[in-house]
Amino acid sequence: MSLAKANGVVISGVDAHIVEVEAHLSSGLPGMSIVGLADTAVGEARDRVRAAVLNSGARWPQIRITVGLSPASLHKRGSGLDLAIASAILAADGQIPCEPLADAILFGELGLDGRVRPVRGAVVAAVAAVRSGLDRIVVAEQNVAEAGVVPGVSAVGVRSLRHWGQVLTGAAVDEVPDPVPEVPVTADPEAGAEPDLADVLGQAEAVTALEVAAVGGHHVAMVGRPGVGKTLLAERLPTILPDLTDDDALSVTAIRSVVTDVAGLVRRPPFQAPHHTATVAALVGGGRGGQPTPGAVTLSHAGVLFLDEAAEFGSACLESLRQPLESGEVCIARAGFTARMPARFQLVLAANPCPCGLGDGAGQECRCRSVDRRRYRTRLSGPLMDRVDIRITLGPPGRSTWSLECGDVDSATVRAQVSDARARATRRCRVLGLSPALNGAQPSSSLRGPLAPGPDAADVLGRAISEGRLSARGADRAIRVAWSLADLSGADRPDLEHVGRALTLRGEL
Amino acid sequence: MRDRQQLGQAGEDAAARHLVRQGMAVIARNWRCRYGELDIIARDGSVLVFCEVKTRRGTGFGVPLSAITPRKVARIRQLAALWLVETGGHRGPVRLDAVGLLERPDGHFDIEHVRGVS
Numbered sequence: 365m366s367l368a369k370a371n372g373v374v375i376s377g378v379d380a381h382i383v384e385v386e387a388h389l390s391s392g393l394p395g396m397s398i399v400g401l402a403d404t405a406v407g408e409a410r411d412r413v414r415a416a417v418l419n420s421g422a423r424w425p426q427i428r429i430t431v432g433l434s435p436a437s438l439h440k441r442g443s444g445l446d447l448a449i450a451s452a453i454l455a456a457d458g459q460i461p462c463e464p465l466a467d468a469i470l471f472g473e474l475g476l477d478g479r480v481r482p483v484r485g486a487v488v489a490a491v492a493a494v495r496s497g498l499d500r501i502v503v504a505e506q507n508v509a510e511a512g513v514v515p516g517v518s519a520v521g522v523r524s525l526r527h528w529g530q531v532l533t534g535a536a537v538d539e540v541p542d543p544v545p546e547v548p549v550t551a552d553p554e555a556g557a558e559p560d561l562a563d564v565l566g567q568a569e570a571v572t573a574l575e576v577a578a579v580g581g582h583h584v585a586m587v588g589r590p591g592v593g594k595t596l597l598a599e600r601l602p603t604i605l606p607d608l609t610d611d612d613a614l615s616v617t618a619i620r621s622v623v624t625d626v627a628g629l630v631r632r633p634p635f636q637a638p639h640h641t642a643t644v645a646a647l648v649g650g651g652r653g654g655q656p657t658p659g660a661v662t663l664s665h666a667g668v669l670f671l672d673e674a675a676e677f678g679s680a681c682l683e684s685l686r687q688p689l690e691s692g693e694v695c696i697a698r699a700g701f702t703a704r705m706p707a708r709f710q711l712v713l714a715a716n717p718c719p720c721g722l723g724d725g726a727g728q729e730c731r732c733r734s735v736d737r738r739r740y741r742t743r744l745s746g747p748l749m750d751r752v753d754i755r756i757t758l759g760p761p762g763r764s765t766w767s768l769e770c771g772d773v774d775s776a777t778v779r780a781q782v783s784d785a786r787a788r789a790t791r792r793c794r795v796l797g798l799s800p801a802l803n804g805a806q807p808s809s810s811l812r813g814p815l816a817p818g819p820d821a822a823d824v825l826g827r828a829i830s831e832g833r834l835s836a837r838g839a840d841r842a843i844r845v846a847w848s849l850a851d852l853s854g855a856d857r858p859d860l861e862h863v864g865r866a867l868t869l870r871g872e873l
Numbered sequence: 874m875r876d877r878q879q880l881g882q883a884g885e886d887a888a889a890r891h892l893v894r895q896g897m898a899v900i901a902r903n904w905r906c907r908y909g910e911l912d913i914i915a916r917d918g919s920v921l922v923f924c925e926v927k928t929r930r931g932t933g934f935g936v937p938l939s940a941i942t943p944r945k946v947a948r949i950r951q952l953a954a955l956w957l958v959e960t961g962g963h964r965g966p967v968r969l970d971a972v973g974l975l976e977r978p979d980g981h982f983d984i985e986h987v988r989g990v991s
Contacts, residue, residue, distance in 0.1 A: 393946070393971055393990050394939040426936045 368455035370465045372433075372448030373492055374440050375485035377649070377656030377696075377703045378619045380492035382469065384434045385445060387452035392428030398449075400433030402440045403654075409443065412474050413450045420478035420526040425457045439654045439700070443473035444483040447502065450474060450525055460532045468500035468520075469493040472507070478525040482506040487621035490514035491614070502528065510621055513629040514614065561600050562774040567593050573756045573869055575778055578604045579785040580803030580848030583689070583711040583751055585674070585744070588758030590721045594714035597758075598670045601712060602635040603775035605668070606783040612666040615706055619662055634667035636660045636709075640676040648684045649696050649705055656696050656703035661688045664709040674713035675743040682748050685711070689751050710804075713752065715744055724759065753804055753841045754869045785851035803847040811843045821846070821863040834867075842866040880976065884928025887982045888972040889913055895986070897922060904956060911952050913972075920966045923953040928974040928982070937973030938985055946971075946990055 372383045396410050417424050431449055433440050448470040455462045471489045472480040486507040493501050494516045501519050503511050508521035522528040530537045564571060570586065574597055577584045584601075586594045608616060608631055617630045638647060638660045645651075649659030660669060671677060688694040692708035717723040718737040723730035730737070749755075786802070793800045796814045806815060816822060825842065828834035834842070845866035846858035855862065889899050892915050900921075901914040913924040925945065929937040949969055957963055971990045974982040 392987055393941050394936060395943070426939065 366456045366458070368452050368462050368465070370448040370452040370455065371469045371498060372445040373469050373471050373489040374438070374442060374444065375488055375622060376439075376441070376701070377651070378488060378622050378658050378662060378705050379703070380485065380488040381435075381438055382492055382496050382498070383438065383440060383445065383448070385448040385452045386432040386434070387449070387456040388430045388432070389425050389453075389456045390428045390430065394426045394428065396429040396431065396453075398431045398433065400436045400440060401438065402433060403442075405443050406433070406440045406445055409446050409449050409474075412443070412446055412476060413453065415476040416446070416474035416478045416525050417450055417454065419476065420524060420529070422454060422459055422525070422529065423457065425453065429453060429456075441655055442483065443481075444471050444485070444489070446474040447472035447480060447522075447525075447528070451528070454529070460529050464532055467498055468502055469498050470502045471511075472502070472504045472522070474525060480504040480522050480524055480528065482625075484624075485622045486511040486519075487513060487614075487618040487626065490517050490519065491618055493517050509628055510617075510626045513617055513626075558775075559596075559600050559603060560775045561604060561778055564593055564596055564600065567597065567758060570597055570756055570758055571773060571778075573754055574601055575604060575782060576845060576848045576852060576869065577601065577710070577712075577754050577804075578778075578782045579789070579851055580753070580844060581710050582753035582804040582845060582848065583713075585713040585715070585749065585752045585755045586758055587715050587717055587724075587755070589724050589760070590716060592758040592760055594758060595672055598668070598672070598712045598714055599635070599637075600775065601670075601710070602633050602668050604778040604782055605633045606779060606786060607631045608633055608666055616666050619658060619665055619706070622658065623663065634664050635670065636664035636667070637670040637672060640671070640673045642677070642681060644678075644681050644684045647681050648688060648694050648707070649703075651696060651698050651701065651703070654698075654700035656698070656701060656705065658705055659694070661685065661694055661707035661709055662705040665706045667709060668712055669709040670712045670714070672714050673716070675715045675740050677743075679743060682743070686747055686751075689748075711752065713744070716740075717757075724757070750837065753845050755871055756869065757871070781852065785848070788851045788854070789847070803844050803851070806844060806847070808840050811840050815843070815847065817843055817846055817858040817863055818860070821858055821860050824860060824863060828867075838870065841870050845869055880930065881926075881928055884974040884976070884982065885912055885926045887974055887984065888924065888926040889915075891972065891984050891986065892922075892924065906952070906955055906959075908955065909948060909952050911949065911956060914956065917968070920968050921957075921963050922968050922970050923949060923956070924970040924972055925949050926972045926974065928976065930976050932975065936985070937975055938971055938987065941971045941973075941990070 367388050370385045372385045373380050374383050414424055451465055451470055454460045455465055473483050475481055482504040486503050487510055490501050490511040491514055499517055501511050501517055502522060505521035505523055508519045511519035588594055613629050613631055616634055617626055620626050620630055647659050648661050649657055651657050688707035694705050694707040696703045718730055718732045719740050720730055720732045722728050789803055790800050798810055825839045829839055846862040849862040849865055850858040897915040897917045899915045904911045911923055912926040915922045925941055927937040927940045969990050971987045973985040976982055
């Protein structure tokens with residue numbers, strides 16, 4: 365008899381798909397059926413939507429209701445389609461107008477009392493809306509701030525189905541708002557007591573290495589006995605990284621909105637430190653029931669992934685990092701789906717020199733058997749370490765540098781220097797017509813062409829290669845680090861000194 | 874109890890009259906077997922119609938037709954098959970109908986007739 369449409373959205377991993385929700389009212393026995401590959405939560409919408417409509421003072425059509433979700437081949441999951449289903453039914457019944465539903469995406473769960481509840485992933489939903497040319501997203505009031513961070517889409521917050529109906533028909537909104545319990549928004553982890561580089565005592569070389577790493581986005585490995593400050597340093601790398609660009613901020617916010625509550629646009633680079641017992645699925649992402657779940661590599665997209673006690677990670681875990689390190693994204697394939705998720709992170713590895721941790725040749729004697737030491741070392745070699753540009757060995761802080769005073773460099777100062785150096789690199793890429801990548805991500809072809817180092821530096825590298833002391837790939841890595849050093853010191857092109865220091869920084873462990 | 878049976882009986886009578894008004898011929902009523910009961914069996918042209926009737930006094934528990942659930946429809950379908958086997962002879966299309974009756978205070982019924990439920 366009558367048909368109406370609304371646009372809903374389902375979240376899949378860190379991506380969202382627009383779902384067209386159609387409601388058809390026809391003569392027949394009263395009842396409602398939902399077709400189109402709906403999971404349990406969507407199937408339960410039948411009962412939720414009916415109760416919500418009745419408790420909103422609207423009429424529930426006492427005829428046959430068929431709700432179709434298309435594309436029918438896509439798995440529909442979660443409760444975020446409730447609002448769209450209810451709106452399509454009410455529009456088909458003529459209780460709310462159809463036209464305003466055409467250019468909006470509806471994303472919210474309904475309570476039995478008609479309240480619109482917030483759903484995870486509002487940012488992703490808003491991004492999907494923009495992509496499909498819809499300029500309005502209707503969400504629960506608690507989700508408005510989240511959905512509003514996406515440019516090009518206006519977020520409308522509604523308290524309840526009744527409120528939404530009043531917004532649609534332009535009727536006066538109820539004076540007394542329906543009671544909405546305050547959902548505590550979790551504080552931004554970046555707020556509060558932020559770690560600072562000033563907390564680090566001594567280890568000036570390591571701090572400099574970290575700064576270079578921050579400039580070029582180089583992956584870092586740190587080796588040192590327990591307590592020298594590996595973890596302390598790694599946790600402070602995000603504090604000296606510049607704020608995220610607009611694009612990165614949006615994708616980081618979108619990723620975070622899928623797994624937790626987000627208060628607004630996330631501007632600071634994320635930091636993930638999975639425990640060394642993490643599974644492959646926890647690290648690169650996995651999924652059950654046709655639904656991809658982002659892993660640590662995706663959660664640290666545009667930020668830092670820190671593997672403490674890296675040699676204790678399972679070898680399958682470490683190997684699984686190779687694809688995201690290479691391509692900047694991770695591809696998860698399961699029986700029901702294949703999902704691509706962004707995973708361009710800066711890797712920081714920390715490890716002890718040997719299982720007992722004392723094998724750095726200083727102070728107390730190492731108690732490990734040589735076979736254990738060798739096995740421990742081999743975990744951290746091979747293809748993964750090939751991608752690590754900066755490898756530093758941390759010794760115990762010297763007596764002169766160790767004191768109870770704070771360090772003399774703080775994160776804010778270093779961050780400013782890093783930002784300047786990055787700006788220089790970006791400008792250079794623009795002048796040379798290269799794609800704007802960080803130094804650590806420059807392709808080898810550029811390193812031989814427009815980004816070749818000065819002649820005397822190239823000479824040193826060439827000699828080292830011909831004498832077999834340096835591999836061609838090792839030379840590429842040294843040049844990348846040398847560019848970061850040059851950017852930091854304000855030089856136009858890496859000279860002999862920069863290349864020399866770069867070779868030291870990428871020293872064998 | 875008496876009262877409820879009387880209401881149901883009155884409703885079924887009204888439903889049968891309604892079907893006749895629609896040009897259908899009632900063949901049998903309240904056909905029982907060990908698995909259940911068919912309320913009305915009628916003929917609509919060449920189509921054999923099995924009709925389930927539900928009568929209610931109010932809509933506090935939903936409209937009358939909402940009591941005819943998919944499960945109930947499935948049972949009527951089975952009973953219809955049994956009836957066809959037992960009586961034999963019908964060659965032609967078969968349809969399941971549902972009639973919901975809501976008793977008004979004046980004793981008359983609001984009738985809702987759905988043809989071809991599934």
